[in-house]
Amino acid sequence: MRWGVKDIGRLLSLLLVGLSFGLLLSLGWQTAAQGKAGATGSPSGQFLLSVQRLEAEQQILKETLAALRQELAQRQQAITSQSERLQVLEIELARQQLLASLTPVQGPGVIVTLDDSAAQIPPGADANLYLIHEYDLRDVVNLLWIAGSEAIAINSERLTSFSSIYCVGSTVMVNDTRLSPPYLIQAIGNPRVQQDYLRNPSHLKELKERQRLYGVRFEVRDVADLTLPAYSGSFFIRHARPGD
Amino acid sequence: MATPKWAAPVSLTLVCGFLGLLLVAQLQTQPSARPRVRNEEWDYVVAGLIESNGRLRDEVAALEEQLAALQEAEGGGGAVLQTLVDEVNRLRIVNGLVEISGPGVEVMVTGTLSVVDLHDLINEVRNAGAEGLAVSGHRIVAWSAISTDGQNILIDGRPVSPPYSLQAIGAPDTLEAALTRPGGLVSLLAKAHPEISITVTRREKITLPVCTQPLQFAYARPVQADTKRP
Structure with missing residues (x-):
């Protein structure tokens, strides 16, 4: 059988129609599937929100911890210098007590x-x-x-x-x-x-x-x-x- | 076998439709494949975040507890420090190691006093509750040595000459009353030494210098009696 120009034209138009048909079909199916999932919300959007919220919380917690550690270090330093002052004062008090006849x-x-x-x-x-x-x-x-x-x-x-x-x-x-x-x-x-x-x-x-x-x-x-x-x-x- | 005339277009249409489907499926798969995998990963990420945030919260709570304990200890230590500072400052007054000021009396004596007279004056104001005293600018404490070289009165070895002043901080009324009461020391001294004059004046503010002769312990040592302490 010999293909004539007319045949090729028909074939091409058939091909286009077929392709469009397939495209429309699958798009229709996709849309239907998406509509179904849309009833419970976008899973990826939901996760994204949770993760962002959790990450923000983590950030705050880490900053809180850093601040706490810094304050703890400062307090420990203060207590150390306090106990050093305490020692000096106790020696001084003992001396004053001795002079004031408060010591046997x-x-x-x-x-x-x-x-x-x-x-x-x-x-x-x-x-x-x-x-x-x-x-x-x-x-x-x-x-x-x-x-x-x-x-x-x-x-x-x-x-x-x-x-x-x-x-x-x-x-x-x-x-x-x-x-x-x-x-x-x-x-x-x-x-x-x-x-x-x-x-x-x-x-x-x-x-x-x-x-x-x-x-x-x-x-x-x-x-x-x-x-x-x-x-x-x-x-x-x-x-x-x-x-x- | 003759192919029906409609077979070729129909099969072609089917094939092309199928191709279209595949094409779309392929196009769809490309972007939608990642979210599907990521959703599962995020499940894991969220669970991990929840757990690690929980641990962070625990640590925050633990550190807050530590901080509260430290602050309490620091506050307690601060209170102890303050008590010690107050007591040291009080004893420095007793020991004459700090300049002090307050109300009191000033006794001026023109003429010559004996060491014993001076001792009696000092004893009198101490008995009347003097919280600090000085003789002619020398702070007097328990161990102050008041003697004589035969001519002058010596306070801790330094000569003082008349007129003598005795300044005492305390309740002015009590101090004045103790000194000037009938039959009191001032009248006794006036009777014993008609040539001297003694005046007692209440003062709103007297300032006493620091004792320049701090006691150095060469023989006395504290008794080691710390067995009471745990």
């Missing part, structure tokens, strides 16, 4: 014993001459400070910058505590220097004279290792403020 201390020194005379007071005599007075304690204590004593206690009442040795009636008061004779004055320091000052005839003349004439007791002895208690009272500071 030990060391060599002397014990001075003062007591009223054991002698019978003759009728008509001045009884004061036979007794130990608060000013006797004061004189001995002041002499002990001059002799370089570092800590002093009278009958276990530690002397402080705020302490007074006072008498109310015939009772001696130290740190608001009543003391009664015999009075034991413990003083930590260089025992030789302390002894020198105490024994020097130009010091405590009046006391030494009453010792000689009326028998009031005044004894000094070295002690290799004295232990003095801490001041147990408080320091009332209501008016003084640091600075000018």
Whole structure:
């Protein structure tokens, strides 16, 4: 059979028609399929939204974590420097407490014993001459400070910058505590220097004279290792403020 | 065998239609193949993200807890620090290691006082609640040595000469009353030394210098009694 021009023309038009038909058919099918899926939304769009939301959340969480870690590091640094300051302060506090008589201390020194005379007071005599007075304690204590004593206690009442040795009636008061004779004055320091000052005839003349004439007791002895208690009272500071 | 005249166009049409279908299918497959695979991958991605975000949230919570604990510790430490600072500052006042100011009294003495007189004055204001005192510009603390070289009064070895001033910080009324009461120290001193004059003046503000003779411990040492502490 021979193909003529007419035949080729027919064939070509058939081909075009067929192709268009196939195209239309498959497009129609596609559209139908898409319409069906469209009822539950575009799967890819939904996933995209979730992923974007989750990724945004992740970003925020990571930034939060970074900020938290930075703050933690800063806080740890602060606590470290705080504990360093704490150590320095504790050392300083210990030093101040030691100076303020708030720490029990030990060391060599002397014990001075003062007591009223054991002698019978003759009728008509001045009884004061036979007794130990608060000013006797004061004189001995002041002499002990001059002799370089570092800590002093009278009958276990530690002397402080705020302490007074006072008498109310015939009772001696130290740190608001009543003391009664015999009075034991413990003083930590260089025992030789302390002894020198105490024994020097130009010091405590009046006391030494009453010792000689009326028998009031005044004894000094070295002690290799004295232990003095801490001041147990408080320091009332209501008016003084640091600075000018 | 004779082929019917219509067979060739029909078969051609079918073949071409099929070809068209294939063509479209091919064109469709090209772009739609990726989303289908990606949807499954994204399933996995989403699950992974949910899980890792959960872990991140856990870590955020853990770090927030740590931070709260640290902040509490820091606050507690800060409170401890403040307590220590306050106590150190208070004891510095007691120990004369800081300049202080406040109300009080000033005792001026013209004429010569004995060491004992001065000690008695100091004792009197201490007993009246003096929170700090100075004699002629020298801060007096527990261990201050007040002596004499036979001529002058020495405070920690430094001579002071009349007129003497004694400044004490504390309740002015109490301090003044203690010194000037009938039969009190000022009247006793005036009686004992008719040649001297003693005036007691209340002051709204007195400033006391730092003690220049801080105590150095050469013999006394703290008792090691830290066994109480855990």
